[in-house]
Amino acid sequence: MNIRTEQGAAHAAIRGIGAYRPSRVVPNSEIIERIDSSDEWIQTRSGIKERRWATDEETVRLMAVEASKQALERSGVDARQVDCVIVATVSHYQQTPALATLVALDLGTDRAAAFDISAACAGFCHGVAMAADMVRGGSAGYVVVVGVEKLSDLTNVTDRGSAFIFADGAGAAVVGPSDTPGIGPVVWGSDGEKYDLIRTPSWLEGLGSADARMPFLEMDGNPVFRWASYEMAKVAHQALDRAGITVEDLDVFAPHQANMRITDAMARAIKLPAHVKIARDIAEQGNTSAASIPLALDRMYAEGDAVSGDTALLIAFGAGLAYAAQVVVLP
DSSP: OOOOOOOOOSEEEEEEEEEEOOSEEEEGGGTHHHHTOOHHHHHHHHOOSEEEEOOTTSOHHHHHHHHHHHHHHHHTOOGGGEEEEEEEOSOOOOOSSOHHHHHHHHHTOSSOEEEEEOOGGGHHHHHHHHHHHHHHHTSOSEEEEEEEEEGGGGOOTTOTTTTTTBOEEEEEEEEEEESSOOBOOOEEEEOGGGGGGEEOOOHHHHHSSTTOOOOOOEEOHHHHHHIIIIIHHHHHHHHHHHHTOOGGGOSEEEEOOSOHHHHHHHHHHHTOOTTSEEOOTHHHHOBOGGGHHHHHHHHHHHTTSOOTTOEEEEEEEEGGGEEEEEEEEOO
């Protein structure tokens, strides 16, 4: 007996990008007293001048939906054409059901498949890779990929090493069929030996104790810095090689907005030419984990550093330690 299979589009591409930035702007001046620090120290260490923190009303659901609506509008795709919604997040605090099912409902999709993935800061690039494979494989025509985080809930505001880093927001992309290649092969993986470098304590451990509290994010910054700055340069070159291009062919470099020093170190290690525009959204947005790349691209469009048709290298890395990179043509 032969089982029938499906064949999708010859190629996949990102058709539109959307973003949602929370309304509350938190400058370094609101952070420094609690951690006995200074604006200069924070900027020197991370490049962050201010960050966005969501209000109580700005839930992960609301932010994800608003970013997705904008991405759909910019792509010209009707929500009823969406076959799947993928939400990358570590800050949807209800273990089940998936946040993606509510996003699909709110968007008005026609009973789209919907699920969450947990790949921390690498989640958006994982989602784009999965969506591209779905479109080419025939299991979906259009896929909405969302990265959304409300990391302010997980931030220990008295921890000098991390209180100034994390932030909130959402970014989304619509992935669909294309006549020409728009999303290159993904290079992804993980290094479980470094599993504990970025972490939250177990919920059972945190909430089952006598002084129950929300488990805060914890990070060993120096080894993460060294790993991301140099090991990810190798991954970047692998993604370029698999896409069949060189650094000279790039127009845009959009890494996960973890730390400005990491971005600068990666750019040097990759040997980016001077003409390549580099995303630096972290200065005003902070580190939004899975949301950081689409948010950064949204700012690059707004400031004229990215235009439709540009060739961009996306690379993300974070807890796990998980990573993913691909070359894309910007919508």
